[in-house]
Amino acid sequence: MTIENLLKRDSFIERGARSRAQALLDPGTFRELAGPFARLYSPWLAMQHLVTQADDGVVVAKGKLAGKPTVVLAIEGAFQGGSMGEVGAAKIAGALELALRDNERGVPTQAAIVFETGGVRLQEANLGLAGIAELQSAIVALRRHRPVVGISAGTVGCYGGMSIAAGLCSYFVMTREARLGLNGPQVIEQEAGVAEFDARQRALIWGLTGGEQRTATHLADACVEDDTAAVRSSVIGCFARGVPPVHRSDRTADFLACLARVDTDRQATAQDVRELYAKGLER
Amino acid sequence: MERLEYEFAAGQPALGRTVSGVVSSGDLEVLLEPAAAGRTLVAVQTSVDGYGPTWKALLERVFGAGMLPAARIEINDNGATPGVVRMRIEQAYEETQLRAANGGTP
Numbered sequence: 001m002t003i004e005n006l007l008k009r010d011s012f013i014e015r016g017a018r019s020r021a022q023a024l025l026d027p028g029t030f031r032e033l034a035g036p037f038a039r040l041y042s043p044w045l046a047m048q049h050l051v052t053q054a055d056d057g058v059v060v061a062k063g064k065l066a067g068k069p070t071v072v073l074a075i076e077g078a079f080q081g082g083s084m085g086e087v088g089a090a091k092i093a094g095a096l097e098l099a100l101r102d103n104e105r106g107v108p109t110q111a112a113i114v115f116e117t118g119g120v121r122l123q124e125a126n127l128g129l130a131g132i133a134e135l136q137s138a139i140v141a142l143r144r145h146r147p148v149v150g151i152s153a154g155t156v157g158c159y160g161g162m163s164i165a166a167g168l169c170s171y172f173v174m175t176r177e178a179r180l181g182l183n184g185p186q187v188i189e190q191e192a193g194v195a196e197f198d199a200r201q202r203a204l205i206w207g208l209t210g211g212e213q214r215t216a217t218h219l220a221d222a223c224v225e226d227d228t229a230a231v232r233s234s235v236i237g238c239f240a241r242g243v244p245p246v247h248r249s250d251r252t253a254d255f256l257a258c259l260a261r262v263d264t265d266r267q268a269t270a271q272d273v274r275e276l277y278a279k280g281l282e283r
Numbered sequence: 284m285e286r287l288e289y290e291f292a293a294g295q296p297a298l299g300r301t302v303s304g305v306v307s308s309g310d311l312e313v314l315l316e317p318a319a320a321g322r323t324l325v326a327v328q329t330s331v332d333g334y335g336p337t338w339k340a341l342l343e344r345v346f347g348a349g350m351l352p353a354a355r356i357e358i359n360d361n362g363a364t365p366g367v368v369r370m371r372i373e374q375a376y377e378e379t380q381l382r383a384a385n386g387g388t389p
Contacts, residue, residue, distance in 0.1 A: 036302045036314055037300060046284070053305070053306040054302065079305055079307055080306075
């Protein structure tokens with residue numbers, strides 16, 4: 001990308017969660033639910049002498065996307081690493097459940113989730129995990145009616161229990177800068193040793209877990225430029241495809257067949273993974 | 284973590300409510316809501332202990348003249364420098380004015 005294009009483009013990554021939700025929805029339709037003035041703070045962070053945020057790092061916005069009723073759930077990656085606590089997770093689960101109720105009453109409300117999260121908020125432990133379980137169930141319930149589209153733009157990416165939520169989405173859109181994985185690089189290095197994974201090697205990290213690789217290996221559906229219009233039109237395109245005949249998370253047999261071919265005697269390269277995932281996962 | 288409260292003389296009620304900033308490293312969140320004319324209340328929650336006099340000096344610079352619209356202001360701070368704090372407060376006031384001028388939409 002030339003310098004001129006860099007200056008002209010409207011970066012999605014540089015936007016905060018609220019601004020991302022506003023940018024995704026049709027102009028003038030954004031309406032925030034359970035917003036900062038509802039003052040739904042995490043009760044647990046203050047007990048641990050940590051500063052709370054009035055929306056607990058989750059923006060719930062109702063509006064229209066390409067004219068269709070849509071709820072956008074945007075996680076703020078800059079607040080506590082986008083970690084999911086009891087309140088933030090409940091906001092997402094509650095909004096998805098309301099969208100489900102809409103569908104059951106004949107209003108085809110669809111949902112987009114902007115993932116910028118390291119996973120569960122460790123300070124809230126089991127309550128955060130329970131919240132993540134709830135929102136995962138809510139994604140599965142809603143996606144029978146309308147697609148649930150996940151987006152991860154970076155730079156936090158999407159990890160931990162929330163990567164499982166990402167895997168449950170009907171479609172997943174990433175940028176090259178975003179990363180998607182169950183365990184973060186430092187966790188893998190800490191638990192399995194630097195020979196298994198060197199968390200200082202950025203090329204290795206993005207090569208294996210970056211948006212381009214995840215799209216090439218069928219774990220994401222689109223890899224777009226860091227441009228607001230590009231992200232938005234990709235999300236609109238996903239919704240237009242409708243509910244997929246088979247969701248990615250229902251294709252465990254196909255993925256397991258790929259994993260059975262892994263040669264664990266040596267460190268897999270990005271190219272090895274692409275070759276492994278090239279067979280049996282084509283849509 | 285420390286909680287601080289301040290009160291200042293102010294003008295007419297602010298034109299609306301708005302939020303600026305994020306509780307991220309070196310940044311802060313400012314929630315601004317209209318209050319009854321004449322008085323602005325500032326409640327601060329900060330991750331850095333022992334900077335009460337610095338907060339007082341900074342907020343007096345911003346609100347001391349008593350000219351800004353009356354507001355209830357909540358600050359959730361994660362180690363922002365005084366310059367950043369001042370800009371976020373000014374941003375919040377500016378956004379309430381812009382929003383009022385646009386008939387309530389952001």
